[in-house]
Amino acid sequence: MRTIERECGRLDVLINNAGVNVIGPWELIPTDVVRRAFEVNFFGAVELTKAALPLMRSQRDGHILMVSSLSALVALPTGGVYAASKSALEAFAESLSYEVRRWNIRVSIVNPGGYSTALDVKSWRSSVPEGPYAPLTTSLRAPSAAGAGSAEEAADRIIKVLSEPPGRLRHPLDDTGRRIFHELRWDIDREPIARAASGLGWWLNGADAEDGQP
Numbered sequence: 001m002r003t004i005e006r007e008c009g010r011l012d013v014l015i016n017n018a019g020v021n022v023i024g025p026w027e028l029i030p031t032d033v034v035r036r037a038f039e040v041n042f043f044g045a046v047e048l049t050k051a052a053l054p055l056m057r058s059q060r061d062g063h064i065l066m067v068s069s070l071s072a073l074v075a076l077p078t079g080g081v082y083a084a085s086k087s088a089l090e091a092f093a094e095s096l097s098y099e100v101r102r103w104n105i106r107v108s109i110v111n112p113g114g115y116s117t118a119l120d121v122k123s124w125r126s127s128v129p130e131g132p133y134a135p136l137t138t139s140l141r142a143p144s145a146a147g148a149g150s151a152e153e154a155a156d157r158i159i160k161v162l163s164e165p166p167g168r169l170r171h172p173l174d175d176t177g178r179r180i181f182h183e184l185r186w187d188i189d190r191e192p193i194a195r196a197a198s199g200l201g202w203w204l205n206g207a208d209a210e211d212g213q214p
Contacts, residue, residue, distance in 0.1 A: 001051050010059050013162060014052045016045035016089075017067040022081035024126025025133045033124050034081050041085035046092060053100065062105045063162060066093045070113045070177055073184055077136060078126075090170075097169055098194060102206045106166050112154050113176040149174060 004011050020040045022033055049064055056062030068086045075083035090109055097107035126137075157173045170186065172178045181187045195201045202208075 001055055005055055011052055011055050011062060013063045013065065014048060014056075015065045015067065015158070016048060018044050019067065019082075021123035023078050023123050024081075025078055025136065026080050028126040028133065029081060029124075037081050037124075038085050038088070041082070042088045042092070045089055049092075049096065053105070056105050057100070057103045060104050062103075063108065064093075064096070064100075064105065065108045065110065065158065065162060066090070067158070068093075068109050068111050070111050070172075070180055073111065073180060073186060078140060094169060094190070094194075098191075098198075098200070098204055101204060107169065108161055109170045110158055110161055110173055111170060111177050111181075112149075112173045113180075114149070114174075 001011070018040055020037055022029060022037045045066060052062070052064065056064075066089055068090050069082070071079055071083040072086035072090050075087075093107050093109050100107065154173060161171045168187075169190075170181070172181050191204075195204060
């Protein structure tokens, strides 16, 4: 971040996009593989964000975008490790969005569905040619490449999210995502719940404690 500040003077956008996938039943996945997935998908985003925040706070502006997944909303069998790491990422992003708003720092989450990338090609997969989970893994539908969007299409839609005015926290990137958001009522504004539960409306409004609290 010191290099960015020295050479560019500011940091406008941080996109936390790094991710690894893990495929297999929970019982058969080694714990070190689970930890590795969380290190990349969750802790990597946490550390990069923490490194970027001092500069963004000093310039009183910035946009942090988390690339999550529809898996964070609907966890499928044999996809639980990836879904859990993305769910953790979303909880981090949601709470962070309330904490940094007073410095005009915006946080967004995008929830892509099926896009053709190298993620699945490089996935860790459990080997279950036989055993109790073999019927499950052999009968699961493999993601179809037909109709899957390209990485370039996903990037274009992410750029569009970055250019939109502040408003929503979560953004589906395709028709499948929009349908799932609607069916789960995930497009409902959750901020009133956070305000009521935390009692920190004064912070979210940018007021000082002595001015904003009764």
